[in-house]
Amino acid sequence: MKKHEPKLFDPDDVMHNLCDNRFVRDIHVYRSVSSTNVLARRLAESGAATGTLVLAEKQTAGKGRLGRSWSSPEGVGLWFSLIVRAAELPVPVATLPLALCADVGLALREEFGLDFVVKWPNDILYKGQKVCGILCESSFAGQTVQYVVAGIGVNVNQVKSDFPEPMRDLATSLRRITGESQDRLTVLAAILAKIEQRFSDADVTARALVDWRNLCTDIGRTLRIQTGERVFAGEFVDITDTGEMLFREPDGAMHRLLSGQVTILK
Numbered sequence: 001m002k003k004h005e006p007k008l009f010d011p012d013d014v015m016h017n018l019c020d021n022r023f024v025r026d027i028h029v030y031r032s033v034s035s036t037n038v039l040a041r042r043l044a045e046s047g048a049a050t051g052t053l054v055l056a057e058k059q060t061a062g063k064g065r066l067g068r069s070w071s072s073p074e075g076v077g078l079w080f081s082l083i084v085r086a087a088e089l090p091v092p093v094a095t096l097p098l099a100l101c102a103d104v105g106l107a108l109r110e111e112f113g114l115d116f117v118v119k120w121p122n123d124i125l126y127k128g129q130k131v132c133g134i135l136c137e138s139s140f141a142g143q144t145v146q147y148v149v150a151g152i153g154v155n156v157n158q159v160k161s162d163f164p165e166p167m168r169d170l171a172t173s174l175r176r177i178t179g180e181s182q183d184r185l186t187v188l189a190a191i192l193a194k195i196e197q198r199f200s201d202a203d204v205t206a207r208a209l210v211d212w213r214n215l216c217t218d219i220g221r222t223l224r225i226q227t228g229e230r231v232f233a234g235e236f237v238d239i240t241d242t243g244e245m246l247f248r249e250p251d252g253a254m255h256r257l258l259s260g261q262v263t264i265l266k
């Protein structure tokens with residue numbers, strides 16, 4: 001193996017690391033996929049159960065929120081998707097992304113003892129740089145949710161040059177943060193342990209939004225948010241019980257925003 005070649009997943013190690021996790025029921029490990037969300041959706045369409053995990057070394061068309069792409073180079077990140085069928089949703093579907101975001105944030109805090117924070121709706125940052133993003137895609141029959149594919153991307157062992165040029169100062173990795181290479185399976189197991197708790201323990205389920213708020217340092221701050229064509233500037237007042245951002249413009253006008261691109265002003 002060349003010096004800088006990343007260590008790839010051994011499917012047996014993946015199984016072994018996750019064998020105690022009662023949420024994860026079926027594991028699919030790929031060397032290269034377009035997007036784990038696409039693969040997971042295909043599996044869900046053929047009836048795959050809640051807890052099905054699709055994990056890839058590399059994504060050739062990793063998807064981000066708001067139609068953006070997600071850089072997913074081989075062997076240096078955690079690029080995975082989970083299937084959650086409607087009947088087993090622990091929280092209302094609209095708040096699942098925030099619940100998962102809180103889970104990842106708590107897992108990283110515990111694992112590394114560092115102050116990771118969440119940025120609405122479901123990014124995880126360290127010192128202002130993004131370490132993790134979450135893309136939940138729901139499938140509906142009419143108005144009824146059938147299942148959600150929850151895609152989670154964690155930047156683990158990238159060095160600065162592994163990120164596309166425009167992302168180099170906006171994104172970071174656990175390796176850049178801690179100064180040393182990290183074991184991806186340890187991080188994956190820590191995240192999935194938190195998710196397992198969220199799905200199995202009613203008290204933990206009930207405090208999903210409380211956990212999210214506790215990890216958020218932006219509430220009360222002034223920010224700019226772009227939603228579609230509109231740009232608002234004002235105060236991030238709180239999140240609602242359905243995970244929307246409650247936002248106040250300087251003239252007092254209140255908005256409940258479902259999605260958008262947030263920039264902190266002060």
Ligand code: BTN
Pocket residue numbers: 034035036037038059061062063064065066068070072078079080081123132133134135150151152153154
């Ligand atoms: C974002 O912050 O814009 C969301 C990024 C989500 C990336 C993950 S990586 C695994 C899964 N598969 C994808 O194509 N996207 C998500």
